[in-house]
Each structure stands twice: as structure tokens, then as C-alpha cells.
Amino acid sequence: MYLIIIIFFIFVSSFFGQNLKNEQTDSIITWDKNRNLNWGDFKGTVGWDDPLGNAMTSYKIEVIPENVLVDENDQILNYEDLSVVANFYCYHSWVNKSTYNLLKHEQTHFNIAELFARKLRKRFWELKNEEEKRFSIYYSEHMKFFKMCRNMQEKYDQETQHGNDFEGNDTWDMLIQRELNSLKEFE
Numbered sequence: 745m746y747l748i749i750i751i752f753f754i755f756v757s758s759f760f761g762q763n764l765k766n767e768q769t770d771s772i773i774t775w776d777k778n779r780n781l782n783w784g785d786f787k788g789t790v791g792w793d794d795p796l797g798n799a800m801t802s803y804k805i806e807v808i809p810e811n812v813l814v815d816e817n818d819q820i821l822n823y824e825d826l827s828v829v830a831n832f833y834c835y836h837s838w839v840n841k842s843t844y845n846l847l848k849h850e851q852t853h854f855n856i857a858e859l860f861a862r863k864l865r866k867r868f869w870e871l872k873n874e875e876e877k878r879f880s881i882y883y884s885e886h887m888k889f890f891k892m893c894r895n896m897q898e899k900y901d902q903e904t905q906h907g908n909d910f911e912g913n914d915t916w917d918m919l920i921q922r923e924l925n926s927l928k929e930f931e
Contacts, residue, residue: 770834771787771833771834771835772831772832772833772834773785773831773832773834774829774830774831774832775829775830775831775832775854775855775857775858775861777931780851781801781832781847781850781851781854782847783839783842783847785832785834785837786799786834786837786838786839786842786850787834787835787837787838788800788802788834788835788836788837788838789838790838790840797840797906797907798839798840798841798846798906798907799837799838799839799840799841799842799846799847799849799850799907800837800838800839800850801832801837801850801853801854802832802833802836802837803830803831803832803833803853803854803857804830804831804833804857805828805829805830805857805860805861805864805886805889805890805893806828806829806830806831807826807827807828807882807886808826808827808828808829809822809825809826812826812879814879818878818879818880819877819878819879820877820878820879820882823871823872823876823877823882824872826868826872826882827865827868828861828864828865828868828886829861830854830857830858830860830861832854832857837850845907845910845913846907848907848913848917849904849906849907849913850907852900852913852916852917852920853897853900855917855920855921855924856893856896856897856900856920857893857897858924859893859896859920859923859924859927860889860890860892860893860896862924862927862930862931863889863892863927863930864885864886864889865930866927866930867885867889868882868885869930871885900916903916904916
């Protein structure tokens, strides 16, 4: 039985947690309403001719704690401790052209990640209130919300022309701020 728990622990860690042993301590910024990104946070490097654009925000919506224990019946032993964070990865984020409007655009990408982290926190709260313990359910919800986040990120880039439509950026920023406020209790 303990071997099964250890195997599930490794399995769960590979999905929920990220191996951060190689990351520098200043390389991850957890979303915080009192801290906006600045160009100094974008520490990754990329060539000037990169087709992706002038900047890129690398983020993850991560389930914490990383050390989730699952038994042979798919039951998470410490399910009450599950939560979610939106993290920005400095050394995987980069900038070629640092302008105020582009930074605002990249901040909105990070805000969208936090929006879906809140939605997932809310969903986890509902599951915990139902005393749901199955790993497969939490994992499925995590994947569902991450996919919705990616879809919104892509739509945001399309509708704002990757930050070049300043009015579109402002519209999206107000929309995301409104949605964040509506989920304030899951901050």
C-alpha cells in the first residue's frame, strides 16, 4: 500500500507541482494585487527577430501544496489543504520592446492567469465542501480551467493585436478587473 502511495505521490507531483529545484529564488512571482509586473521582471532572453512578438509572459496556474498524497483508491489524503496560485516565471518571460502599453498588456495576461486561479480556487472550495477527495476530479478541474485560461489568453491577444490595439487593451483590462473583483473572496 505504501508503495502505491509513493507512486501516486510521484504521479501527482508531476501534474500538480512543478520541479522548482533548478529555479532561482528570484525567478517566480506569485500574483499579488499590490504588485504589478515591471520590465525588470522579464529576465529571459530571446532574439530580436523572434516571430512571437515584442514580449512574452510565462505563467502557470499551480495547485499547492506540491506534496499531494493519493492512496490506491484515488483519494487525496490532504485534500483540505489544496489551493491554487498564479505564478509568473521571470526567466521564461522576455521583452524586446519595453513600452508602457506593452507592459500593461503583459500585466493583463498575468491578471487573466489570476482570474482562472480564482475560478479554480472557487471550484476547489466547492469540491471540498462536498467532501470530494478523488484526485481524478481535482486533476480534471485543473485541466479544464487551465484550458479555458489558455483560450482566453489567445482571444485576448487576437482582439488586441498582441497589445497593439491600445483601446482594445483598455477594454480587456477593465473586463478582467471587473471579473477579478467579482471573485474577490477567492483571492
